[in-house]
Amino acid sequence: DTAVSQTPKYLVTQMGNDKSIKCEQNLGHDTMYWYKQDSKKFLKIMFSYNNKELIINETVPNRFSPKSPDKAHLNLHINSLELGDSAVYFCASSRDQRYGYTFGSGTRLTVV
Amino acid sequence: GEDVEQSLFLSVREGDSSVINCTYTDSSSTYLYWYKQEPGAGLQLLTYIFSNMDMKQDQRLTVLLNKKDKHLSLRIADTQTGDSAIYFCAESPYNQGGKLIFGQGTELSVKP
Numbered sequence: 561d562t563a564v565s566q567t568p569k570y571l572v573t574q575m576g577n578d579k580s581i582k583c584e585q586n587l588g589h590d591t592m593y594w595y596k597q598d599s600k601k602f603l604k605i606m607f608s609y610n611n612k613e614l615i616i617n618e619t620v621p622n623r624f625s626p627k628s629p630d631k632a633h634l635n636l637h638i639n640s641l642e643l644g645d646s647a648v649y650f651c652a653s654s655r656d657q658r659y660g661y662t663f664g665s666g667t668r669l670t671v672v
Numbered sequence: 673g674e675d676v677e678q679s680l681f682l683s684v685r686e687g688d689s690s691v692i693n694c695t696y697t698d699s700s701s702t703y704l705y706w707y708k709q710e711p712g713a714g715l716q717l718l719t720y721i722f723s724n725m726d727m728k729q730d731q732r733l734t735v736l737l738n739k740k741d742k743h744l745s746l747r748i749a750d751t752q753t754g755d756s757a758i759y760f761c762a763e764s765p766y767n768q769g770g771k772l773i774f775g776q777g778t779e780l781s782v783k784p
Contacts, residue, residue: 564714591770601709601758603774615769650714657703657764658722661772663714 563587566651566664573641574672581636581667583651591615592634593661594626597648609634641671678761678775685783690748692778694761697742701763704737705772706746709758718746718759748780756782 566583573579585592593616594606608616609628623639634651648668652661675697684690696704702723707715721728721735721744728735734747748755758777764770 593770601777603715603760603777605771608769608771610769616771618771652715654770657770658720660703660705660707660717660720660762661715663716665714666712 564651564653564662564664566649566667568667569665570668570670572670572672575641575643577641578637578639579641579669580638581649581651581669583634583636583664585632585651585653585662587653587655587662589653589655589662590631591654592628592631593652593654594634594636595650595652597650597666599647603650607634607636638669641669643671645669646671676761676763676773676775678759678778680776681779681781683781683783684751686751686753688751690746690751690755690780690782692746692748692759692761692780694744694746694775695742696744696761696763696773696775698763698765698773699739699742700766702766703764704735704744705762705764706733706735706744707760707762707774709760709777711757715760751780751782753782753784756780 564585591610593608607626612628648666651664705720706718732749736745760777761775762772
């Protein structure tokens with residue numbers, strides 16, 4: 561299936577831990593994104609990569625570090641997790657503006 | 673600045689038309705989008721409109737754009753219970769790496 565897939569779907573962890581979320585797309589898109597959706601469903605961009613190059617870094621704490629080993633993958637590593645990091649994290653990819661984004665199904669992160 | 677506003681809730685009866693409204697602030701946005709999010713799922717692109725158009729129709733969906741007032745609407749004809757979801761309006765400001773600015777989402781509830 562062609563898609564944006566992210567793992568894991570659910571992640572429950574303790575404060576202070578370090579965790580990673582992986583994202584892969586097989587659509588051949590050049591640009592990938594991470595968005596955070598909070599408990600009020602508000603979506604905000606965190607990062608964007610185009611062909612492995614960081615192009616958007618939207619005032620995200622430096623505990624969050626994206627890594628793009630190739631243009632089909634964009635992973636998100638989070639150090640020293642805090643309660644406020646609890647949210648749903650969405651990965652997305654795009655070909656160009658006309659077609660909008662294709663989103664993954666989200667990773668629900670709960671920090672306890 | 674960049675801001676997209678939507679009303680939070682809309683309730684309709686099955687078979688009626690639904691109209692979801694959105695206002696945006698960035699007049700440089702070339703494309704404007706409507707996304708649908710079902711519970712526990714990612715966002716699905718429903719339709720988009722190019723900024724030099726004022727209307728676009730796609731089966732049961734009609735998008736109207738008033739560029740002067742920066743107002744966008746999505747009309748769903750013959751609304752079905754399967755249309756119950758959160759609908760997000762989004763703008764893509766010019767020359768910002770494809771970043772999307774989302775509204776807060778409108779939760780559409782369709783009653784039988």
